[in-house]
Amino acid sequence: MSHTAGTVIVSVSSILMIAASLWVLISGSSQEYYQPWNVPFGSFYLRIDPLSALFLLLLGVVGGLSALYSHAYFSEEKTHRSLAGYWFFYFILFGGMSLVFTAYNGVLFLMAWEGMSLASFFLVLHENHREEVRKAGWIYFVATHGGTAFLLVLFGIIGSSLEVWDFNAFQYPAVGGTFLFILAWIGFGTKGVLGVLYGLGKRDMKEILAYSSIEHIGIIGMGLGVGLYGMSRSLGVAALLGFTACLFHVINHGFLKSSLFLGAGSVLHATHTGNIEELGGLFKKLPKTGALFGLSSFGIAGLPPLNGFVGEFLLLLSVVALCIQGRAFLDIFLALVVLLSLGIIGGGSVACFTRLFGVTFLGEPRKDKEIHPIERGTWIFPLYILAGSNFLMGIGSLGLAPLVFGAVVSTLPDISYQTAIDTVRILRQTLLPLGMLGVLFLSVLFLLYRIRNSILKRRSVDSSPTWDCGYILPSPRMQYTGSSFSQPILRLFRGLLQIKEAFHWEGRLFPTSASYASKLYDVAMRTVYEPILRSITKVATRIYGLQEGRNQVYILYIALTLLILMVMFLGGIP
Numbered sequence: 068m069s070h071t072a073g074t075v076i077v078s079v080s081s082i083l084m085i086a087a088s089l090w091v092l093i094s095g096s097s098q099e100y101y102q103p104w105n106v107p108f109g110s111f112y113l114r115i116d117p118l119s120a121l122f123l124l125l126l127g128v129v130g131g132l133s134a135l136y137s138h139a140y141f142s143e144e145k146t147h148r149s150l151a152g153y154w155f156f157y158f159i160l161f162g163g164m165s166l167v168f169t170a171y172n173g174v175l176f177l178m179a180w181e182g183m184s185l186a187s188f189f190l191v192l193h194e195n196h197r198e199e200v201r202k203a204g205w206i207y208f209v210a211t212h213g214g215t216a217f218l219l220v221l222f223g224i225i226g227s228s229l230e231v232w233d234f235n236a237f238q239y240p241a242v243g244g245t246f247l248f249i250l251a252w253i254g255f256g257t258k259g260v261l262g263v264l265y266g267l268g269k270r271d272m273k274e275i276l277a278y279s280s281i282e283h284i285g286i287i288g289m290g291l292g293v294g295l296y297g298m299s300r301s302l303g304v305a306a307l308l309g310f311t312a313c314l315f316h317v318i319n320h321g322f323l324k325s326s327l328f329l330g331a332g333s334v335l336h337a338t339h340t341g342n343i344e345e346l347g348g349l350f351k352k353l354p355k356t357g358a359l360f361g362l363s364s365f366g367i368a369g370l371p372p373l374n375g376f377v378g379e380f381l382l383l384l385s386v387v388a389l390c391i392q393g394r395a396f397l398d399i400f401l402a403l404v405v406l407l408s409l410g411i412i413g414g415g416s417v418a419c420f421t422r423l424f425g426v427t428f429l430g431e432p433r434k435d436k437e438i439h440p441i442e443r444g445t446w447i448f449p450l451y452i453l454a455g456s457n458f459l460m461g462i463g464s465l466g467l468a469p470l471v472f473g474a475v476v477s478t479l480p481d482i483s484y485q486t487a488i489d490t491v492r493i494l495r496q497t498l499l500p501l502g503m504l505g506v507l508f509l510s511v512l513f514l515l516y517r518i519r520n521s522i523l524k525r526r527s528v529d530s531s532p533t534w535d536c537g538y539i540l541p542s543p544r545m546q547y548t549g550s551s552f553s554q555p556i557l558r559l560f561r562g563l564l565q566i567k568e569a570f571h572w573e574g575r576l577f578p579t580s581a582s583y584a585s586k587l588y589d590v591a592m593r594t595v596y597e598p599i600l601r602s603i604t605k606v607a608t609r610i611y612g613l614q615e616g617r618n619q620v621y622i623l624y625i626a627l628t629l630l631i632l633m634v635m636f637l638g639g640i641p
Contacts, residue, residue, distance in 0.1 A: 073154030074138040081131025088124035092470045108232040109174035117474040122168045125321045132449035139445040160186035173222040173232030184211035206596050263415035267553040268587030272331040272341040283320045293385045302392040303486035308385035310475045316378030323367045326453035330360035343426045343549045350428040355442045357428040359454040364420040366457045372505025374460035422552045431543045462505035465498040
């Protein structure tokens with residue numbers, strides 16, 4: 068398959084997916100397809116409802132634009148390497164994720180999940196000549212299959228008395244809502260705090276963005292937790308606002324993080340490095356990429372009037388509703404816990420993306436690098452669409468609210484009509500002023516910009532070096548580095564993190580040389596994933612000797628396997 072054909076197929080599929088998703092969301096109807104399946108606990112049961120349509124809409128937009136970006140990104144590579152494997156696994160990933168969102172049977176869901184995970188694994192390993200890529204791929208492999216194992220156990224528990232694991236037949240255990248909320252906060256709130264702290268300590272652009280995703284999964288999880296707790300306490304408005312905040316942030320994060328990852332890819336392609344300590348001053352070479360990356364950085368940091376602010380503000384609103392509706396000590400205590408977590412995550416996110424954008428695009432280059440800027444065609448078009456969507460969804464969040472709220476209500480049939488009307492009124496009274504303030508703010512900025520241009524048009528504008536405090540030999544090494552920017556923040560949380568620092572100082576009053584280095588270790592990586600990978604490598608090395616390379620030995624293996632199976636299942640050899 069040609070490179071262009073792969074791009075066209077995914078793009079057309081994305082357009083069809085977007086159209087079908089919008090039809091389901093606007094009409095509010097659901098579509099089902101059911102066929103018996105001769106697989107234990109399985110049935111071929113597909114269902115598209117407003118909730119799954121919302122995720123399919125996100126997949127269609129992001130998947131289609133990523134395919135267009137891939138067409139530009141691999142345009143040079145296709146001349147000396149076949150990209151058929153890349154597009155093959157991209158198709159499987161795209162189809163697998165679609166099936167994950169629409170599968171209504173546990174076995175079908177697990178098979179789709181496994182296909183999606185394996186396709187992602189091979190896409191991660193596309194540049195397998197790099198050691199760090201191979202390591203990241205195997206870590207991803209272990210993490211996703213660990214998730215598959217937990218899902219299998221979950222389905223086995225809640226479907227233990229069923230012949231077919233259809234989702235509408237699952238029997239959910241009676242677990243208290245308070246317990247569910249506490250689990251959600253511990254699992255997601257703590258993950259959010261640690262995610263933003265690890266993001267502050269990393270130096271690779273994509274690694275920083277990956278840890279930022281962990282942070283925002285924490286925010287999504289807290290919204291889910293508020294919704295679960297509100298349902299258990301019959302606090303309908305708080306529950307609806309929590310679930311709505313959760314879905315709003317899913318959509319916003321999908322658009323924002325996709326834009327940032329594509330921007331990081333442009334930086335990596337132009338400079339051949341993702342280490343921010345080696346970058347700087349890229350705004351002069353990549354002005355369009357820098358502007359769009361900066362706009363998405365503002366959004367992901369939760370700053371108004373962009374879309375990242377909306378989801379977090381709705382989460383705060385759900386916490387306020389929880390306090391007003393509940394008024395019990397536990398309600399207020401858990402609300403304060405969410406506020407504290409969200410405050411740490413929000414402040415850390417602003418610091419994280421100020422550091423990422425500032426060190427990468429502002430200042431002066433920290434190393435002399437040959438830069439190959441490309442900002443045309445499908446290199447920049449997906450970034451314009453995603454960044455523009457982030458802007459529009461921020462000031463026009465009221466237009467998105469009916470789709471999101473409709474998806475929430477469709478999954479909660481026990482919510483009363485009056486509760487839904489009260490929540491809609493709160494959303495309207497909140498999102499409309501936010502959008503109007505955003506438009507007013509941007510109008511003032513545009514007016515000031517025009518006034519500035521009109522004043523400068525009548526004057527001569529000269530450029531000169533920045534004031535250097537009287538020091539006549541400034542150099543790029545005198546700039547803030549990413550490590551020096553984040554060091555004071557990370558030291559506040561030293562008890563939660565594993566930070567290794569090394570100082571070197573020669574001389575006393577007038578040192579001839581001095582250096583400082585720091586490294587932040589991921590506790591989960593060192594205590595969970597790396598030991599598992601070492602164990603897998605050790606076992607694989609020991610069984611490697613079984614691959615003799617002779618057909619006679621392989622036939623013997625087959626015969627022994629058949630013998631064992633006959634003894635186990637037939638009670639002996641017939």
